[in-house]
Amino acid sequence: MSIIASVSGLTRDYIQGTITVRALRGVDLSIQEGDFVALMGPSGSGKSTLLNLLGGLDEPSAGDVSIEGTSLTDMTEAQRSNLRRDRLGFIFQSYNLIPVLSAAENAEFVLLLQGVGPKERRERVFKTLADVGLAGMENRRPNELSGGQQQRVAVARAIAGKPALILADEPTANLDSETGNALLELMKKLNEKNGSTFVFATHDPKVMAVANRVIKLVDGKIISDERQ
Amino acid sequence: MWQLLILASRNLFRNARRTGLTMAAISVGLAMMIATINFQYGSYKELTTNAISQLAGHVVVQHPRWQDERESQYLVTDADTVATKLRATFPKAIVTQRVQVGGLLRSSSNSVGAGLAGYEPDQEAQISDLDDKLIDGEWLGSDDLRGIIIGTGMADSLDVKLNDKLVFMSQQKGEEMASRLFRVRGIFRTGSADLDGFVAVSHIDAARDLLGGKAVAHQVAVHLPDARTSEADARTAANALQRDDLFVGSWLDAIPEIYALIQVDRTSSDLMMAVIGFIVALGVLNTVLMSVLERTREFGTMMAVGMRRTSIAGLVLIEATVLGVFGSALGCVLGIGISYPLVNSGIDMSGYMGETMVTGGVAVSTLIMGAWDPNRMALYACLAVVFTILAAIPPAWRVTRMKPVDAMRHS
Ligand SMILES: Nc1ncnc2c1ncn2[C@@H]1O[C@H](COP(=O)(O)OP(=O)(O)OP(=O)(O)O)[C@@H](O)[C@H]1O
Ligand SMILES: [Mg+2]
Numbered sequence: 001m002s003i004i005a006s007v008s009g010l011t012r013d014y015i016q017g018t019i020t021v022r023a024l025r026g027v028d029l030s031i032q033e034g035d036f037v038a039l040m041g042p043s044g045s046g047k048s049t050l051l052n053l054l055g056g057l058d059e060p061s062a063g064d065v066s067i068e069g070t071s072l073t074d075m076t077e078a079q080r081s082n083l084r085r086d087r088l089g090f091i092f093q094s095y096n097l098i099p100v101l102s103a104a105e106n107a108e109f110v111l112l113l114q115g116v117g118p119k120e121r122r123e124r125v126f127k128t129l130a131d132v133g134l135a136g137m138e139n140r141r142p143n144e145l146s147g148g149q150q151q152r153v154a155v156a157r158a159i160a161g162k163p164a165l166i167l168a169d170e171p172t173a174n175l176d177s178e179t180g181n182a183l184l185e186l187m188k189k190l191n192e193k194n195g196s197t198f199v200f201a202t203h204d205p206k207v208m209a210v211a212n213r214v215i216k217l218v219d220g221k222i223i224s225d226e227r228q
Numbered sequence: 229m230w231q232l233l234i235l236a237s238r239n240l241f242r243n244a245r246r247t248g249l250t251m252a253a254i255s256v257g258l259a260m261m262i263a264t265i266n267f268q269y270g271s272y273k274e275l276t277t278n279a280i281s282q283l284a285g286h287v288v289v290q291h292p293r294w295q296d297e298r299e300s301q302y303l304v305t306d307a308d309t310v311a312t313k314l315r316a317t318f319p320k321a322i323v324t325q326r327v328q329v330g331g332l333l334r335s336s337s338n339s340v341g342a343g344l345a346g347y348e349p350d351q352e353a354q355i356s357d358l359d360d361k362l363i364d365g366e367w368l369g370s371d372d373l374r375g376i377i378i379g380t381g382m383a384d385s386l387d388v389k390l391n392d393k394l395v396f397m398s399q400q401k402g403e404e405m406a407s408r409l410f411r412v413r414g415i416f417r418t419g420s421a422d423l424d425g426f427v428a429v430s431h432i433d434a435a436r437d438l439l440g441g442k443a444v445a446h447q448v449a450v451h452l453p454d455a456r457t458s459e460a461d462a463r464t465a466a467n468a469l470q471r472d473d474l475f476v477g478s479w480l481d482a483i484p485e486i487y488a489l490i491q492v493d494r495t496s497s498d499l500m501m502a503v504i505g506f507i508v509a510l511g512v513l514n515t516v517l518m519s520v521l522e523r524t525r526e527f528g529t530m531m532a533v534g535m536r537r538t539s540i541a542g543l544v545l546i547e548a549t550v551l552g553v554f555g556s557a558l559g560c561v562l563g564i565g566i567s568y569p570l571v572n573s574g575i576d577m578s579g580y581m582g583e584t585m586v587t588g589g590v591a592v593s594t595l596i597m598g599a600w601d602p603n604r605m606a607l608y609a610c611l612a613v614v615f616t617i618l619a620a621i622p623p624a625w626r627v628t629r630m631k632p633v634d635a636m637r638h639s
Contacts (some may be wrong), residue, residue, distance in 0.1 A: 052633045055532065057632040058631065058633040080534060081536050082534065084534040085533065085535075086532065090533060096525070096526075096636070098529070100242055101235070108529075109535075112231055113534050113535055157533065161534075
């Protein structure tokens, strides 16, 4: 099993005026290929901060993040941008779809950025949307879809580009438990079928049941990291 | 690129009302400018055409001091020879000689100051429109040395009518008083009190007599079909004449005040249009900035999934370009629509100032006709697009400064 992402001595301080909030205090961690990690912890413990740093959306105050052996710290913003495009997938709590694009176009977005040809793009988008259970809804705009359906589009967008690592920040928090569970099932299935690697920040205890690894974060520190 | 364009136009449709209002601001602003441009162009054209025919020609030959001093003694003493040479040089041109004498016109009941213009009747009739302004009588015949044409104001002051006798008296420096008897052949009305009350026209030879010369003239004017080549034509004339003792120049040299008048007017209106353009651009900047701020989270997401910040800034600029191109196209249509009646019917101001007004010493019609000025219209249409894009640069620049995580946290 190869290491997809590794983090060492990761620290992130938020400076607000005279107050410094230390959101992460020297986190060490490595994510294996095929992992389905549940990142748990109370509100404010630093889960989102860690995910953002893993995804190169934010810069650490100290420490380093490497994706597939390459350190993000040494990269330019353009290189990080390319890395996100080619190697990472993101799923957010509030779906974050582009409202003027249809379900298919949202899923296609990353493929366009990757420069995938039109024919292959179409095929992959239709297949991915079918995989997430949205066959027949390709042409709907986000405002014509339910929350659960929108999050499925977001999942499709995250996986369409065949990323090495998918980072999901409380993707089920805005959904009712039934819809949330279905989505969780879907991601687990993708994990098992395609071997996609997930890091999943959540408060939802059900995720523990699905995950093969549970990391607990308190006050910016990992207090437990268990495989099951 | 193609996809960006689709995305951009969908974004514009997202807030159709705001897009519509911005586009309306651009197009109405541009339409106003286009109408102004065409209106001005028409009035400049009228002014130059009339100035050339009334005050000069496309090319003029004068005594070097006549231009500034306007004293009767500064004559071209062999004007006939000069005119003949010029006719040979410019076979298609109308070459005409002119003499001006200041003096007094006296009738049996009154006398008034007058400026007597000595013209070659046939040539002048082709150039000037004074002969069309006659309300009584006729234009001078080719050999009519006794006839005089005066304006209605003059006729009233002198209390004369057609065929009445008038005496014109003038005194040149250091010479005896010269006088000459005329008969009123025609009465004109231009609508301008200045012209109708002061100007009298006689045959050039009659005016020459008053000056005591034979083949003399104050000005030999060459009237050509095209005003745009006047400077080159003036050089041609100078080469043909080879006369260092005479002033040979184009209308730009002969009546620089008219050219200056147009330049000043154009500059001040350009300034006004720049102000309008600036206000519209500020409005565009404001709306683009608003639309960017509103979408900060969305842009954050786009960055998160791997879109470059510069591409997102590009998207903002493409949106502005689409806005600018359509706004400008609409503005052209609207501007042409407004200009159409200006060009074809004109604006009639005769109700306020009579049929003719005097601008810079030139009689121009108060029915002001616009004229199409395609070059400037195209220039301003392009400027409208350019300024819309320029106005989108600060908001687009903002996008490139955003960190994905901050952009996504934006609410
Ligand atoms: N942009 C910011 N500016 C200042 N402080 C921040 C910022 N983002 C996070 N923090 C602080 O950092 C700490 C960790 O925040 P983070 O969002 O990572 O927690 P979390 O575990 O994701 O919480 P939640 O479960 O509520 O999403 C908190 O104390 C939070 O207040
Ligand atoms: Mg969080």
